[in-house]
Each structure stands twice: as structure tokens, then as C-alpha cells.
Amino acid sequence: MGEPEFKQSGWTLDALLPAREGEPFETMMAEMEQQVGLFEESRERLSPEIDSDEFLELIRLYESIGVALRRLSGYAHLWFSEDTQSQDALGFLGQMEELVTDVQNRLLFFPLWWKGLDPASADRLIAISGDYAYYLESLRRFKPYTLSEPEEKLINLKDVNGPSALVKLYEMITNRFSFSLDVDGEVKEMTRGELSVHFRDPSPETRAAAYQELFRVYREQDLVLAQIYFHLVRDWASENVALRGFDSPVAVRNLSNDIPDPVIETLLNVCRKNTTVFQRYFQLKARWLGVERLRRYDVYAPLRASDKSYSYEEGANMVLDSLTQFSSTLGENARRVFADGHIDAEIRAGKRSGAFCAGLLPGVTPWVLLNYVGKADDVLTMAHELGHAIHALMAGDHSLFTYHSSLPLAETASVFSEMLLNDRLLDEEDDPVVRRDLLARILDNAYATIARQAYFVLFELEAHRCIVEGATAGELCGVYEENLHEQFGDSVEVSDDFRWEWTAIPHIYGTPFYCYAYSFGHLLVLALYRQYKKQGASFVPRYHRVLAYGGSQSPEHIVSEAGFDMASPDFWQGGFDVLRGMLDELEAL
Numbered sequence: 001m002g003e004p005e006f007k008q009s010g011w012t013l014d015a016l017l018p019a020r021e022g023e024p025f026e027t028m029m030a031e032m033e034q035q036v037g038l039f040e041e042s043r044e045r046l047s048p049e050i051d052s053d054e055f056l057e058l059i060r061l062y063e064s065i066g067v068a069l070r071r072l073s074g075y076a077h078l079w080f081s082e083d084t085q086s087q088d089a090l091g092f093l094g095q096m097e098e099l100v101t102d103v104q105n106r107l108l109f110f111p112l113w114w115k116g117l118d119p120a121s122a123d124r125l126i127a128i129s130g131d132y133a134y135y136l137e138s139l140r141r142f143k144p145y146t147l148s149e150p151e152e153k154l155i156n157l158k159d160v161n162g163p164s165a166l167v168k169l170y171e172m173i174t175n176r177f178s179f180s181l182d183v184d185g186e187v188k189e190m191t192r193g194e195l196s197v198h199f200r201d202p203s204p205e206t207r208a209a210a211y212q213e214l215f216r217v218y219r220e221q222d223l224v225l226a227q228i229y230f231h232l233v234r235d236w237a238s239e240n241v242a243l244r245g246f247d248s249p250v251a252v253r254n255l256s257n258d259i260p261d262p263v264i265e266t267l268l269n270v271c272r273k274n275t276t277v278f279q280r281y282f283q284l285k286a287r288w289l290g291v292e293r294l295r296r297y298d299v300y301a302p303l304r305a306s307d308k309s310y311s312y313e314e315g316a317n318m319v320l321d322s323l324t325q326f327s328s329t330l331g332e333n334a335r336r337v338f339a340d341g342h343i344d345a346e347i348r349a350g351k352r353s354g355a356f357c358a359g360l361l362p363g364v365t366p367w368v369l370l371n372y373v374g375k376a377d378d379v380l381t382m383a384h385e386l387g388h389a390i391h392a393l394m395a396g397d398h399s400l401f402t403y404h405s406s407l408p409l410a411e412t413a414s415v416f417s418e419m420l421l422n423d424r425l426l427d428e429e430d431d432p433v434v435r436r437d438l439l440a441r442i443l444d445n446a447y448a449t450i451a452r453q454a455y456f457v458l459f460e461l462e463a464h465r466c467i468v469e470g471a472t473a474g475e476l477c478g479v480y481e482e483n484l485h486e487q488f489g490d491s492v493e494v495s496d497d498f499r500w501e502w503t504a505i506p507h508i509y510g511t512p513f514y515c516y517a518y519s520f521g522h523l524l525v526l527a528l529y530r531q532y533k534k535q536g537a538s539f540v541p542r543y544h545r546v547l548a549y550g551g552s553q554s555p556e557h558i559v560s561e562a563g564f565d566m567a568s569p570d571f572w573q574g575g576f577d578v579l580r581g582m583l584d585e586l587e588a589l
């Protein structure tokens, strides 16, 4: 590993695939085909009496095929993210998705056999399977909801050109949207990523104009985008509730997260009860901004008309220093992402908007995509995505199947890294006005990750219910409006254009009910952070352990290792109490 270079450039995908055509590529495909063939031949060896060593050997082969598929599909997704308008990238992505489906279908007999195995035999094999154990247990969680092999094959096959295709169409339509905004007297064409920078613009007119432009463009396709959503929701219901027999649409996500339904109900109820924390904050913010009442456009308004920006190198150094101050392990892992050239931070037309971290293979440095324009928020986003990368690297000893933490814990390291950066900035600041701005930004972000996300899920619960009952797009807008009203009360004036905001939330299309993971993760981090403040350096090894679990244990197990009980409303309330403390400090300033 060399010295990190902080150049705002594209990334290299060499660690995934040396090339996407030619001899090395053909060889890799041929090797995978051979492995798949070998695995298929093992079908007749599967029986309740199968020998332990033979079973382990088969899982290792199954994992090795999974690694090859992850390389191919990971490469395809990252290439497509670099340039969503490239026909070649799109073609390769389609090809790889079909390949993955084809291979998964050929190997499907194995998970199906495993799910159907009698409990005593399954327990015997789980006991000898080491790091694979939690994965094998997890597969059996879905047993009551699994259909016959031909039915499962049919669903996989139809999904590629069904719901998966709908999500891809949604992305293609929305990623090519172009927005125009008057910036300093000059009308500029921009991507959504660039436009959303202006939601935090110092000028109230520009903030309003940015949101109005966002919705103007989305409104041009409103019925198409709504139709895509309606199809996805109905497909979700007909597959999961009608065919598989889940109690409710959200239960599917809960089961895959291995979190009991009542825990999520408790989480959402506590979020609902504490929406007043943010309402109080918005009233305070209105006074600071010198207005009677905040408009929805002003929710992310910066407090000072600061145009302070951070060069890419400055941002990177701030983030790395704050991590290293907490623990050198965190700092070193984050440096590795830069040193390996796995960050694409450039601003380019056609590039995917927003930011993400793709941890694809255990032990391989993850890839981070940023659209870095140099605002304080971009630095926070960098800390966030590098936190994900740290998490993946620290869990790198696990298998392909147990290395990713489940969704609700997936935001632990990312949000914790943001807290560390914030903390460092607060430590260095004596000016009460700047301190106020920093604290306010923490609350801005807590609003965006906790309350806003919880309310997305509350909306989805309602949407999934009323769409199957035959609601129209217009009626769904009414549902969304009510949701916003409960969220903001009278503290914020919400204009009509927000009624269609749901068509602009990719998560509710691509991964239904995903968003509570953000609320879960952020509140968990606040609780962890409170412990760190109390215990100091002795907390650090415990935190390392939480990350090193990856996805090799249930969330319940990992959270209790951290000293908490996620079934208790008090645990969630504890996170909000940290925020209340900050709010009290702000009101006193």
C-alpha cells in the first residue's frame, strides 16, 4: 500500500476484473462454468446423512462460485454507475444480470434442499460449519415462505424482466433528468446531485427554486413514475403476501434483517413520539433565520451565509485525522481506500448521483462513489462512505455470506464516522456562533436520517396497504401529504409541490422498507457514542468487535454485545435523549 493520493479522479476496477473481454476474462468465465458443473454433479450426494467434510467442501465450492459472480456483477454495476448513459456499460450489466440469474437457477437446488432438510440433520451440519453457521441458519428462516423449486425458478426468471426491469427503467428515466437553475444570474444545467446542493443554499429564493425545479422535472413524468411504483408494490404483495404467506409486506424486510416485527413497530412508534424534538428544533431554526415559520424549503438552510468550501485534499485529511484520533485501526483502513485508488469522487454528466460504498468481497478494498463539490456536507458524506468501507474491511475475515452486516447495522460505522468528524470540528471551535452552526448541522442530519427515513417507512406501510386496495396516484399523494403533516405539525409550512416527493425517493422503489435501517443505525450510533463519551478509550476495542462481526451474528446478538436491548423502547428513547440534550444546549446559547 503506497501513500494515499488525494486526487479527485475516477476509480480503478482492476481488483475485480483485469479486463471485461479477451483471454483473462474468457478463462475466468470458463473456470466458473467448470465449478458450476462440478457443483451440479454433487446434487445426488445431498442427503440428510451427508458427511460433514463433504458438506463443508460443497459450501466452499458454492462460495467460490459466489465470489466469481460477485466480481462480474460488481464490475458491471460499478461501471454502469460511472456512466449511466453508456450503452456498452448497460449492455454488459444486462448480460451479467442474466448470467447471475442463470447460475443462481442452476444452483437453486442447494438452498432449497438445505431449507427443506429436517431440523436434526440441519443442526448437526450447522454445528460443524464454523463461520457459515449464521448464514445457514438465516436461509432456514425463510423456510416457511419458500415455494417449490419450479415455482422459485419461475419467479427468478420472471423477476429479471419484471420488477428488476421496472427498477432499472426507473433509474434510467430519473438519472437522465436534467435540471436548470439560476445561479448568480446565470442559468445552469445540472444533475440531481448538483441541484440538491442548493437545498442548502444560503439564499431562501435559491432553495425554493431548487426544490421547485426538482419537482417540475419529476412532475413531467409523474404518472409514469407512479405507475412503476404501483406495479412494484403490487408485485411485492402478490409474491410475498399472497404466494409466500408473509403476514405483511414489511415482514419480508424484517425477516431478511432478522429483526422481530415488534422491534420495528417499537422503533417506528418511538420515532413518531419524538417527532416533536425536530419540530422544536425547526421553530428554533426559524427564529435564527429571522422568519415566523420555516418553509419546507428551509429545513436544511445553513445558519450562516457561509460559502466555506473544502478542497478535496482538505476534506480527506479532516476525515482521516478524525478517524485516526479515535483509533489508528480506523484511520489505516480508511487510508487504504485512497491508496488503492478505489474512490470515484469526480463530478461528471451521466455519473450516478449521490454517494455509496460497495464492499463486494471479503478482504478486497471496497469502492466508494462520491459527487464531491466541496461543501461541509460533502466532507461529512466522505466520512460516512469511508465508515462503510472501514466496516467492510474490519469484517474481512468472514465468508462471502457472513461478511456484510444486515441492513439495520449497515449504517453503524458510517454514522459513527460522521459523529467523529463532527466531534473533532466542535473540539476545535471556541466561537459560540460556529459551535451553534455545528450542533445545528448534527440536528439537521439527525432529522434527515432518523425522522425523515422513519416517515418514509410509515408512508410505505400505508402505500402498500392502499395500493392493493385500489388507490389512485392522486390518493397516494394525499397519503403522503398527511404523512408530512404529522411529521412537521405546525412547525413547518409544506407547500403543495411536496405531494409528489415520493416519486423522487429511489429506495422505496428499489428496496422497499429499507429506510428504517437508517433510523435504526443512527439511533444505535447515538447510544454507542454516549458510551464512548462515558468510557473513553476502553470503549474502542468493544466498538472494533461490533464492526468485526460483520453479518456473522444476528443484530440482536451484536447489539447486546454493545450492551443494549433493542426490544426496549427505552433504548431507542436514549438516542433521542442525546438529541434533546443538544437541543437544550442550542436553546440556551
Ligand SMILES: [Zn+2]
Residues within 6 Å of the ligand: 384, 388, 411, 414
Ligand atoms: Zn450509508
